[in-house]
Structure formats: structure tokens, C-alpha cells
Amino acid sequence: MTPRRAAGRVRLAMLAFAVLYLGIGGRLVWLGSGAELKEKARLDAEAGLAAKRPSIVDRAGRQLATDIETSSIFAEPRRMLDTDEAAEALIEVMPGLDPQEIHKRFSKDAGFVWVKREITPREQLDVHRLGIPGVGFLNEQRRVYPNGALVSHAIGAVDVDNKGIAGIEQYIDKTDKVSKDGKSDGKPVELAMDLLVQHAVRDELVRAKEEFQAIAASGVVMDVNTGEIVSFVSLPDYDPNVPTDALKPDNINRIAVGVYEMGSTFKALTLAMALDSGLVKMTDRFDATRPLQYGKFQIDDFHPERRVLSVPEVFIHSSNIGTAKIALAVGVDGHKAFLKKMGQLDRLRTELAESARPIVPGNWGELNTVTISFGHGIAVAPLQALMATSALMNGGLLIPPTFLRRTPEEARRLATQVIKPFTSDQMRYLMRLNAEKGSAKKADIPGYRVGGKTGTAEKVVNGRYSDEKVMTAFTAVFPTDAPRYALLVMLDEPKPTKDTHGFRTSGWNAAPVTGKIVARIAPLLGIVPDFDAPPNLPPGLTAAALGEVR
Numbered sequence: 001m002t003p004r005r006a007a008g009r010v011r012l013a014m015l016a017f018a019v020l021y022l023g024i025g026g027r028l029v030w031l032g033s034g035a036e037l038k039e040k041a042r043l044d045a046e047a048g049l050a051a052k053r054p055s056i057v058d059r060a061g062r063q064l065a066t067d068i069e070t071s072s073i074f075a076e077p078r079r080m081l082d083t084d085e086a087a088e089a090l091i092e093v094m095p096g097l098d099p100q101e102i103h104k105r106f107s108k109d110a111g112f113v114w115v116k117r118e119i120t121p122r123e124q125l126d127v128h129r130l131g132i133p134g135v136g137f138l139n140e141q142r143r144v145y146p147n148g149a150l151v152s153h154a155i156g157a158v159d160v161d162n163k164g165i166a167g168i169e170q171y172i173d174k175t176d177k178v179s180k181d182g183k184s185d186g187k188p189v190e191l192a193m194d195l196l197v198q199h200a201v202r203d204e205l206v207r208a209k210e211e212f213q214a215i216a217a218s219g220v221v222m223d224v225n226t227g228e229i230v231s232f233v234s235l236p237d238y239d240p241n242v243p244t245d246a247l248k249p250d251n252i253n254r255i256a257v258g259v260y261e262m263g264s265t266f267k268a269l270t271l272a273m274a275l276d277s278g279l280v281k282m283t284d285r286f287d288a289t290r291p292l293q294y295g296k297f298q299i300d301d302f303h304p305e306r307r308v309l310s311v312p313e314v315f316i317h318s319s320n321i322g323t324a325k326i327a328l329a330v331g332v333d334g335h336k337a338f339l340k341k342m343g344q345l346d347r348l349r350t351e352l353a354e355s356a357r358p359i360v361p362g363n364w365g366e367l368n369t370v371t372i373s374f375g376h377g378i379a380v381a382p383l384q385a386l387m388a389t390s391a392l393m394n395g396g397l398l399i400p401p402t403f404l405r406r407t408p409e410e411a412r413r414l415a416t417q418v419i420k421p422f423t424s425d426q427m428r429y430l431m432r433l434n435a436e437k438g439s440a441k442k443a444d445i446p447g448y449r450v451g452g453k454t455g456t457a458e459k460v461v462n463g464r465y466s467d468e469k470v471m472t473a474f475t476a477v478f479p480t481d482a483p484r485y486a487l488l489v490m491l492d493e494p495k496p497t498k499d500t501h502g503f504r505t506s507g508w509n510a511a512p513v514t515g516k517i518v519a520r521i522a523p524l525l526g527i528v529p530d531f532d533a534p535p536n537l538p539p540g541l542t543a544a545a546l547g548e549v550r
Contacts, residue, residue, distance in 0.1 A: 052141050053178050055188040056155060056168060058195045059230075059405060064151055065169070065240075067162070070142040071124050073115040077106045079134035086132045090115060093126040117160055118142050143169075145240045151198055153253045154191070154232045154352070154403060157243035166246060168403060171351040192228035192405050197221060200520040201231040205489070208513040209235055212494035212504075218254045219489045220383060221521065224390040224477065226411040227399035229350075229383075230485070230525070254490070257354045259379040263455030263506070264318045265389070265475045265488075266375030268427060271315055272392050273338040274326045276423040282311050282538055283546060288321040294367050299324055302456075302505070312538070312549045315430045316438025318454065320374045327373035328366070335369045339378075341418050342391065343398060348384040351403045356381055375455055382473070386488045389475050391418050392427040393451075393483040425539040432480040432536045437549065439507040443476055443515040447529025448522050449536075452476035452514065454506035459493070469493050474510035478518055481533060485525060489514045 056065040073090075080086050083106040091097050094116060105113045116123070117140070124137060143158045145151075156167020164170035172178060172189060201219050209217040221231035234254040238245035245251060252258060274280035288309050292299035301319050314322030327335055339345055347357040359379040361368045371377035383401055391398040397415035431451030435444040440452040455473040458465040472494055476487040489510045500508040522529070538546050 053143065053158070053162060053164075053169075053172060056172075057188045057190055058193050058198075059191065060194065060196075061188075061190075062195045063146055064191065064193075064195070065143060065145050065155055067141040068144055069139055070118045071137045072117040072140050073119055073124075073127055074136055074138055075106065075113050075115050076134045076136075077108060077110050077113065080106070081133055083107065086135065089130050089132060090127065090135070093130065094119075094123055143240075147195065148241065149237045149239045150195070150202060151193065151232075152237045152240050152246070153234045153255070154193060154229070155240055156352075157240040157246055159243065165243065166354065167352055170353050171403075174353075190405050191403055192223070192226075192230060193232065193403065194230050194524065196524050197521045198231045198233065200524065201517055202233045202235070202237075204513055204517045204520065205233055205235055208489075208491060208494075208509065212491055212497065212509050214491040214494045216250070216254060216492035217490065218382065218492075219487070219517065220255050220386055222386055222390055222401060222486050224394040224483050224486050225399075225408055226406045227387070227390070227401045227414075228406055229401055229403050231521070232403070253352075253354050254492075255382045256348070256350065256352055257356050257381070259356045259359055259381050260471055260473075260490070261376050261379050261457040261460075262382070262385050262473055263375040263457035263471070264320075265385065265453050265455035265473050266372070266378075267315065267318065267323045267455075268392055268431070268453050268475070269339065269342060269344070269388060270323050270327050270335075270373040271311065271430065272419055272423055272427050273335065274330050275311075275426050276419040277330050277334065279329050280311065280326055282426060282541060285310050286314060286319075286322040286325045288314070288319050290321075292321055292324055292370065294370065297367065299370060310547060310549065312430060312433055312546065315453075316434045316549070318374075318439055323373045324370040327369050332364060332366055332369045335372070336364055339372075341398075341416075342388040343384055344378070344380050344388060348381055348387065348401070350383070350401055358384070375457060382488055382490060386475065386486055389477070389488075390486045392424060393431070393477045393480075393486060394424065395421045396424045422539065428477070428480045428483065429536060429538050431477055433549065436536060440474070440476075440511055442507060442512040443474060443518070445478075445515050445519045445522075447531050448518055448527065449479035449481055449530070449533055450476055450515070450518055451478070451480040452511065454511055456505040470504055472504070472506040472510040474506050474514045476514045476518065478522065479527065479530070479533075480536070484527060487514060487517065489517065 053067050057063055077083050087102045087106045091099050141162050143162055154167055156169040157165055158169050159165050164173040205217040205219050216235055218234045222229055236250050238251045285308050289306050299320055301321055305317055309319055309322045345358055345360055347355055368377055387401050396417055396419040398418045399411050399415045434440040435450050435452055439454040443452050444450050453475050457471045459469040459471055471492055473490045477483050491510050494504050494509045496502045496504045
């Protein structure tokens with residue numbers, strides 16, 4: 001064989017081997033990539049990786065909730081050389097692990113177990129350096145709430161798998177706004193709430209809870225023309241970054257989940273019902289000289305006038321006797337039908353899953369109408385009571401409350417006309433009159449034409465009304481000549497103080513707290529004080545026709 005021919009055969013053999021090795025290498029790469037993808041898919045399925053959630057922002061775009069990427073440690077005991085040795089090594093670099101629990105997890109012939117969720121970068125580095133076969137890392141989404149407890153009851157929280165378990169977070173899951181593939185279109189969920197207003201309301205309620213030694217305090221601000229909830233506070237609250245705190249009994253959502261007797265704030269509904277029916281006129285008078293007697297039950301006034309009262313006087317003096325007689329003029333069936341129309345007899349539904357059904361009498365008789373007329377004998381969620389009050393102020397439109405942004409046009413399409421616009425005018429006059437001359441005077445902030453109604457309800461303890469424990473409420477609207485916002489403040493078991501002269505009724509605590517809130521939030525809401533507003537006059541009447549209100 002010639003040297004040239006031998007060299008040719010060598011080159012041919014080298015080429016053949018090169019092709020063979022390239023084929024084998026390519027096949028290995030292909031198999032490795034496929035196996036890696038399959039392995040990742042398997043791990044993702046076993047781990048149940050959390051999907052990326054959209055951010056939540058307030059009406060001005062301020063961040064309320066967002067996702068950050070974090071790592072978690074997993075293990076596959078079946079792939080470990082020595083499970084006990086692996087467990088001890090992990091425990092050594094992460095002392096916070098429960099040794100008994102880790103050994104228990106690793107003792108199983110499992111394909112996938114969590115070691116620790118949401119680890120720090122330092123922990124990830126320390127574990128990585130161990131180089132333990134069968135131990136790896138997965139990227140997850142962690143929900144962060146930069147404002148802590150400030151918006152907790154509205155926002156809700158997520159569980160360890162980043163799934164909504166309460167509030168708007170749960171609503172997001174139900175509306176398929178969460179990405180299942182870890183991607184996001186970048187569009188945040190925009191709420192109607194205003195973070196600055198929320199801070200002011202919560203700050204004043206924290207102060208009030210402390211000043212009056214109340215066991216709880218709550219407040220909600222609603223746009224009367226759209227139903228948008230601008231502020232939503234329930235104290236005690238919790239930090240959604242620690243969602244287990246939401247399970248504490250004292251931390252319930254008192255505005256939507258709690259149901260309460262709303263006391264004399266309900267008198268606004270009673271008078272609106274009677275005036276709208278045409279059976280009672282603003283100029284009518286009712287005898288409040290003596291208590292009403294129903295068997296062993298006596299209906300009397302807290303501060304009795306012991307005289308005949310006009311309709312406005314019944315309202316500003318918060319007369320139980322006069323209000324009961326006004327309700328009886330309409331009748332039991334008419335009263336029940338009106339409250340049904342006003343959304344007070346059914347469970348209120350919003351974006352929040354948390355809600356409660358009102359407690360109403362099973363057999364509704366005349367005595368029930370008497371007591372319900374002034375807010376006893378029926379328990380409703382404060383949010384639905386404020387919804388009804390808003391309808392009395394906005395021209396008679398009952399608008400479902402919402403935590404999301406809504407335009408006035410959208411609100412009108414959802415609204416139901418429940419009272420005549422003229423009745424609404426009359427109710428605005430009465431609410432403002434009560435701030436000028438009645439029990440709401442301590443909520444009257446100059447320039448903002450606040451109107452309102454106080455309410456103090458004795459709490460039921462062991463099946464009986466307590467003389468010592470009360471729930472105080474104040475419902476406000478401002479400005480009354482062109483209503484923009486309704487506000488409800490509640491204090492649970494407030495105590496009398498030196499400044500309240502021993503009183504614990506709403507006019508001495510909830511009303512002044514409401515005034516402080518209005519003074520802080522009105523400028524934030526773009527309401528300019530007007531010190532030259534026209535006088536508050538009864539619609540369709542002269543002051544002389546109505547007579548002196550005293």
C-alpha cells in the first residue's frame with residue numbers, strides 16, 4: 001500500500017469517527033434538553049408553583065399590592081444518597097428548620113417535598129454550596145403589601161401558594177386575572193380607594209378607639225353618585241404580609257361581615273319612607289308627650305321633649321315616640337316593603353366574598369315596625385346601611401357599592417330609583433338641619449355643609465339589652481347642598497370620658513370623630529370650603545309655613 005493510499009484511509013476513518021461522535025453528541029444534547037424540560041414540568045406540577053398576580057393600585061396609581069420573585073428549596077428524597085446526612089447538612093446552614101419535620105419528610109420515598117419556602121439570597125447561597133444531590137431551587141412569586149395594615153380588610157391576603165384567600169385578592173382569582181403561565185399583561189387592578197383618604201380615616205379612628213377605650217372602631221367613605229368605596233377601615237386590623245393574623249376573632253371585617261343594630265341612624269330611612277309615601281308631610285305634627293306602651297314594653301325618648309313635635313323636630317331631637325308613630329302611619333306591610341326596596345333585608349354583595357345576611361324578624365308585626373323604625377330589632381351590615389343613606393342623598397338612586405373604579409354613567413345604569421328626587425331634597429334638608437340644631441352639631445365643620453344622623457344602640461348581651469354596652473354610629477353626608485360623599489363611623493363599646501360629661505352616646509363620640517375626619521379628607525377629595533353657601537331651607541316650603549323648629 002502506498003503512503004498516499006494509507007493516508008487517505010486514515011483521513012476517511014477520522015471523518016467517519018467525527019461524524020459518529022457528532023451524531024452521538026447531538027443525540028445526547030437532544031435527550032438532555034428533553035429530559036430537562038420534562039423534569040422542570042414535573043417539578044412545576046408537583047410543586048404547584050404560584051402564578052404571577054397583577055398589582056393592585058389605588059385610584060391614583062399608588063401601589064397597594066405587588067409580586068416579587070423569590071426562591072424556595074425543594075428536595076427529592078428518592079434521588080438522595082443519604083437522606084439523614086442531607087437533612088443534617090440543611091439544618092446546620094438553616095437553623096430555623098424543624099429537625100423532626102425535615103427528617104420525617106426525607107424518610108418518605110417521595111419524589112418531591114418542600115424544604116423551605118421564600119428563602120433569603122444568603123440561604124440560597126449556603127445551600128447551593130452544600131451540593132447535595134436531590135436538593136434544588138425553584139423560583140416563586142411572593143405577594144408584598146407595602147402599606148401593611150392600612151388597607152388590609154379591603155385588599156385581603158394570599159396563601160403561601162400566592163392564591164387569594166380574602167378581599168380583593170380572592171376576587172382577582174375568581175375573575176381569572178391571574179396568569180397561569182407566570183406571565184402578566186402588566187395591567188394592575190385599579191381600586192376606587194384613595195390611599196391618602198384611607199390613611200386620614202384610619203388615623204382618626206385609631207385615635208378615637210384609644211380616646212374612648214372602644215373595643216373596635218370602623219369607618220367607610222362612599223361616593224354617593226357612583227357607589228365607589230373611597231375608604232374602608234375596620235379596627236382592629238392586621239398586616240396582610242402576615243395573613244394568619246386575619247384569622248384572629250377580633251380582626252373581622254366589621255363593615256361587611258358584622259351585622260349590627262344601627263340605632264337612630266335608621267330614623268332617616270323611616271322618615272324618607274313616610275315622606276315619599278305621601279302619607280306624612282313635612283308640616284305634620286306628632287304627639288310625643290307620653291311614652292308608647294306595648295304590653296310590658298314601653299317606648300320612650302332618650303331626651304324626652306314631652307310635647308307635640310313637627311316632622312323636623314322628630315328628626316333633630318331623635319324622638320323614638322315620634323318616629324314610631326310616623327312608621328305606623330305607613331303600616332307594617334309598607335314598612336317592610338320599603339326596607340326591602342332599600343336593600344336592607346337581603347345580603348349585600350360586592351367584590352368582596354366576605355358578607356353577612358341581615359338579621360330580621362321572623363314574624364314581623366306592629367311592635368317590630370315600631371322598634372325597627374328607630375333602629376332596633378333588625379341588624380344589618382354597616383356598608384348596606386350606608387348604601388341606603390346614599391340613596392336618600394343623591395336624588396333617590398340606590399347604587400350597589402363597589403371597590404373598583406366606576407364612572408357616573410356606569411353607576412346610573414346599575415341604579416334603581418327608590419325614592420322621589422323631591423323626597424331626597426327633603427332628607428338633605430333634615431340631615432343638614434340636624435347638624436345645625438340637633439344631635440349632629442359636633443360634626444358640623446364650617447364651610448363643608450355637613451349633614452348627619454346619630455345612632456346609639458344598646459348591645460345584646462346574653463339575650464338581653466345591656467345598660468352598660470352600646471354601639472355608637474354616625475352617618476354623615478357632605479356637602480348637603482350638592483352631596484358628593486357619605487361617611488359612616490362606628491365605635492364599639494365606647495366609654496364615657498371627662499370631656500363627654502359622662503355620656504357615651506353617639507353625639508359625644510362618633511359625631512365629633514366624623515367631624516375631624518371630614519376636616520381632613522374633604523380637601524383631599526377636592527371639596528373647597530364655601531363659607532357663603534345659601535341658608536338651609538325646607539324644599540317647597542317657607543320657614544313660616546313649617547313653623548319654628550326648636
